[in-house]
Amino acid sequence: HLELPDTNAPEMVEQQLQFLGLIALIDPPRAEAEAAVRDCISAGITPVMITGDHPATARAIAQRLGIVTNTQAEVLTGRDLATLDDAALLLRVSQVQVYARVDPAQKIRIVEALQAQGEIVAMTGDGVNDAPALKRADIGVAMGRGGTDVAREAASMVLLDDNFATIVAAVREGRRIYDNIRKFVRYAMTGNSGEIWTLFLAPLVFLPIPLLPIHILWVNLVTDGLPGLALATEPAERGVMQRPPRAHTESLFANGMWQHILGFGLLIAGLCLGVQAWALSTGHAHWQTMVFTVLTLSQMAHVMAIRSERESLWQLGLGSNKPLLGAVLLTFVLQMATIYVPALNPIFKTQPLSLGELGICLGAAATVGVAVELEKAWRRNRAQTVPAAP
Template identity: 50%
Template sequence: ELPFDSERKRMTTVHHLGQYDPTVLSGLEIGDKRYIAFTKGGVDGLLDITSHVWVEGKSLSLDENWKSRIEAANERLAKKGMRVLGVGFRLMNSIPEVIQTDLEQNITLVGLFGMIDPPRSEVQEAVAVCKNAGIRPIMITGDHPLTAIEIARQLGITENGRALTGVEIENLTPDELKNIVDEVSVFARVAPEHKLRIVQALQEKGHIVSMTGDGVNDAPALRKADIGVAMGIAGTDVSKEASDLVLLDDNFATIVAAVQEGRTIYDNIRKFVRFSVAGNIGKVLVMLLSPFLGKPLPLLPLQLLWLNLLTDGLLGLGMGVENPEADTMKRKPYSPTEGVFSRGAGIQTIWVGMLIGVIALALGGWYFFTGRPEWQTMIFTSLAFMQVFQAFAARSDKQSLFEIGFWSNPVLAGLALVVVALQMMVIYVPALANFFEVVPLGLADLAISVAAGVVVFAIMEISERFRK
């Protein structure tokens, strides 16, 4: 056997004639030939090694007329989106000791057959999602250009019906390929080395490139791509080792789902970092400015640690499982150079932190200067409530909490209730109150602490509406 490879785009097997029923070979002048080689593969390449055609039980020389008819039949099938293979044979006296590619010559072409290999039903939708998300799908295939264009048209990958072949790529300089790569979304009859050139051209144009592959020869392109994705089922071990990711089900739609999940995780990280930094800015302001206002230490180290465990810890866990934004897959990807505090997020983080700090200082100062012993507990409790309400206001950059719903993130809602319950235990359970050095708050005092959180929430919601 001479196995298929992506350069030859064909395969050959050699058989003893005695294996076959004589009716299969009717019309052949076998003579002393004892072996027969069958070759199948891409029609274009097969014609290069074909010398005869099998017509109605007779072997005829392949002339220009027959070659034109075969090429026309190939194009007719390819235009329907079929994968077209040609099949031929060659009679031999003996089997070579070493099976080499020179076995594939003087073939008698028997015929062509077209196979319909439709894309999975979910791929068309996945391609549309990619386009909405600012991701440009590109088809790179070894199929006939007409087949590739038809399938790409069905999937919505191409609109101009243009394809670039491997032969055309070879005739282009690197600069010429770079200039044309943004205009073509279908590459057909390509070899693995062409994939590497395509990846390089796209990267030189400033694109972030994800590349899929399954063969040994795809390894260089997979390594060069920013994100190499190997096929888990059809992929070779070499391609998997060269890749950053392995696609277990070999399904393009899974890549799109992974992109959405990745964007959601990144968005949630951004939200949590901004939430945490804003809360800590508020605490730092309280600790730094209190002495200048004539007050003693407003929060004990143990109280600060408790607040950080409750807010950054428990509430942070809830924010980490926030649902995707409504426009997660309807916007362009963030630039790799873009930071967590870009797009005005840094300014928002600072003013939210200052708002929390100022409200806590105002409450503590009011209670302190009126001689109320609860002043430190008020700062402690109001900070906890303000960060609980801040977490809910920070759940979405695009929608109000009333639009997405309080219980749409049940984890955060549940953890927020846990935080409130734990804070109440610290204040009202005598042993814990003594340990944290706080005093019980009256109902009115507790309501004021909750109101401080509501104020932070309301101002953040109003600010979000103005930003939109």
């Protein structure tokens, strides 16, 4: 018959004991966390672990996740951190990726030191002691399930599933959205500049005004409408998470975008005016309809070609963005309707084109797509020959 002792004094209780076994507990990282850390590193994002665990435990978990690569990686403890002034911490913070046994004030110091190095800092946390650092970081990410109300209020974003991999997925989606915004601006401004240059340059080269107001309204409606909106559904480009983050000071028009807008706007205008001059010189009475058609279809060729800044359209696949392909085909059908449906001719002031005239329009429009592909090929070749910055 066994009875519990009536005292809690260790010297009285811990006698005549027999060792039966040892229980060890571990809180393993999630299975997807290692892949998420790997994606962060390939995307130019440096993961840093700040934990209250023992330094040896922190190092082991960081090595398992891939945050550090060896068992001798430096772990900066809260005690060591307290001995460093701000200048010394500034020198160490870029080399240290694991911190252990730190207090809330020290977390803020780490965040501020990284920001002083010019880094954009995202901080994750779930406890009350994380709230000050969440607030101080450029973006605070709180845990929605296990996080405290204080942490959620201090954060800029709340994870509903408490999963670090969700942050990486959000980065990927953010890059896709930003890329698509650039593509839309590139497409819309190139097309509009083409229209402006066409109307502006025609009198300067002694040509009649090539387009009527109804033509401009129609082009803006069918080109800036569905095709432009469909660019928002463009999937993320291959390698989107294998490129470094862009600088927060980088302009939307960086990486040759404004040169593209100007150059291809002039190319579209040049094609329109070239077709107009040819039609007038050869006695084709339908020159205005031809200019109208070239302007519309050249923008369709342009929008299909700029779906990627590097990859060719054939690598992407014509059907990889079905909404955009459908919008382009619909625009083509509507443009043909303005030319070949008799009831629409007096409305749009158009005349049916012969097969040869239509072929010239299609060839001129296709030139824009070919030129964009040549530009992308030049970019790919340049990226392969120019050495990466150290």
